[in-house]
Amino acid sequence: MTGTDAWVFDLGNSRLKFAALEPGGWLGDMAAVPHAQGAFAAGWQSALPTRIGCAWIASVGPPGLLQQLTAALESRGGQIGMASTVPHFAGITIAYARPERLGVDRLLAMAAARARDPSPALVVGVGTALTLDLVDAEGRHRGGRIAPSPSLMREALQRRAPHLPLDGGEYVEFGIDTAAALASGCVGAAMGLVERSRREARALLGSEPRVWLHGGGVATLPEPLEGATHAPALVLEGLALWARRETGDPAPSLG
Known part of the structure; x- marks a missing residue:
């Protein structure tokens, strides 16, 4: 293989x-x-x-x-x-009662993060959607969140209000024009959800989860989230684990 x-x-x-x-x-x-x-x-x-x-x-x-x-x-x-979503894979146990309803990309990203580091993880994908999945130290998926990504938020606003610009504007804490206010609001909403999820994960697990960021939309974030690890190929790394499982090849450490 x-x-x-x-x-x-x-x-x-x-x-x-x-x-x-x-x-x-x-x-x-x-x-x-x-x-x-x-x-x-x-x-x-x-x-x-x-x-x-x-x-x-x-x-x-x-x-x-x-x-x-x-x-x-x-x-x-x-x-x-x-690859397909299964209840157990590469040390991950899915929380969903119907695991097939979890996107396979989310499963693979969690598996790759765990292969790199088996400590608690908050796996964040920024693409068309913003996805967050929490995994504890035993590899149990504790659930997740799905929200629009910053780019999708702006697309949705522009569809309902065509006078609003679809892109442009620099992220600032408080924009002084419409484009900057949109960038600040949409990106800020995503960052706020990640930070709230990290805080709630810490309260649930009793320890700080390692935050993993993947997906093409990570570049829209104005600055790296404190302590987060950017791993753009996380889903492909998980897919490589799937391929090795299917063929019986030994898996090297991804750390």
């Missing part, structure tokens, strides 16, 4: 991220292709590797794009494996 003909693909709500599985199970450099309104960006197939021996996919994206992706990978010779 290892080698540059093995790949992992994370199809999210706004981007396709992928990386090679190098010898020993390490990830190569992450690449990304955006998509919107049910279509990949022009020329997206040219960004894919030309040859694939096997590929593992995690998807929360549109079914039509998943079909296009699997067809493109199969045309490159790839055998396809799909």
Whole structure:
């Protein structure tokens, strides 16, 4: 399974991220292709590797794009494996009564965070949505939150009030024009939710969880959250753990 003909693909709500599985199970450099309104960006197939021996996919994206992706990978010779949410994986026990309702990307991110550090974790994904998941020291998922990301907040406001700018504005604590006020409000709402979640997690667990940040929207945060670890490929790292479990390859430490 290892080698540059093995790949992992994370199809999210706004981007396709992928990386090679190098010898020993390490990830190569992450690449990304955006998509919107049910279509990949022009020329997206040219960004894919030309040859694939096997590929593992995690998807929360549109079914039509998943079909296009699997067809493109199969045309490159790839055998396809799909990750799915299961009650127990890589030391994580899902809190949901119906685990299949938890996005597979959230499970994989939690598993990767635990593989790096088994201490309590608050795993925060900033993409189309803002997701937060709490994991205790025993690997039990204690639940999570889902909210709009800052970019989605602004899209929703602009749809209802077209005179509001969709982007622009610098984050400040108190904006003195509309764009700055929007940036301050939407980004500030996301940061406030993370900080409240960290505080409540500390009260629930009796210790400070390590905060993990992943997703393309992390760059919208004006400054790193205190003590947080930025791990942009966390979902792909979890998918690599899934692939190694399926093939029986030993998993190296991700710490």
